Amino acid sequence: MTLGKVIGTIVSTVKHEAYHATKIMIVQPLGWDLQPRGSSTIAVDTVGAGEGETVLVLREGQVAKELLGGKRVPVRSVIVGIVDQVDIGPKT
Amino acid sequence: MYLGKVIGTVVATQKDKNLVGIRLLMVQPINEQGEPDGEPHVASDTLGAGRGETVFLVGSREAVEALPDINGPVDAAIVGIVDRVDTSKPAKDCRDCKDCRSCPS
Numbered sequence: 001m002t003l004g005k006v007i008g009t010i011v012s013t014v015k016h017e018a019y020h021a022t023k024i025m026i027v028q029p030l031g032w033d034l035q036p037r038g039s040s041t042i043a044v045d046t047v048g049a050g051e052g053e054t055v056l057v058l059r060e061g062q063v064a065k066e067l068l069g070g071k072r073v074p075v076r077s078v079i080v081g082i083v084d085q086v087d088i089g090p091k092t
Numbered sequence: 093m094y095l096g097k098v099i100g101t102v103v104a105t106q107k108d109k110n111l112v113g114i115r116l117l118m119v120q121p122i123n124e125q126g127e128p129d130g131e132p133h134v135a136s137d138t139l140g141a142g143r144g145e146t147v148f149l150v151g152s153r154e155a156v157e158a159l160p161d162i163n164g165p166v167d168a169a170i171v172g173i174v175d176r177v178d179t180s181k182p183a184k185d186c187r188d189c190k191d192c193r194s195c196p197s
Contacts, residue, residue, distance in 0.1 A: 010095075011175045012173060014139050014173040024148070072157045074171050075171075
């Protein structure tokens, strides 16, 4: 999983049925230092993440399929957690 | 998944049999501000997206799941037509800009 920051949402009426009743969020990928890395991506939210929150993003279709359910699920990126804190450094 | 803008159509008469009947569109990937972000590429469309529309797509293995009932050879598929993008991220990165007087955000 990678870290990301929720920076917006997508409103879409006409979409694949796997996305019906889902929240589609715009996520800015972050590095281990919580700094932006590259371009924003789209992910389906499964944990009620809000704009501005730091989240855990999973990018694996099989797990996305299991989380969302359905026969054909063209979803790859899923928000699976909201991050409280990241601690990195030598053992104190 | 990522945002894109439909910039054209692609016609291919000779192709894999699992692509027959699948609409192919040329899509320019864009960021949340609507700015081009990467090279245009071809994506399958099952939703009837039109030229100039903003769409969101899925790439890689999961694109195949967007096709109805068949496993066609695609690596990018349009999975939604975007009505609206809501983002509070400012268009310019404040740290590089330093032009606060004319900044709307």
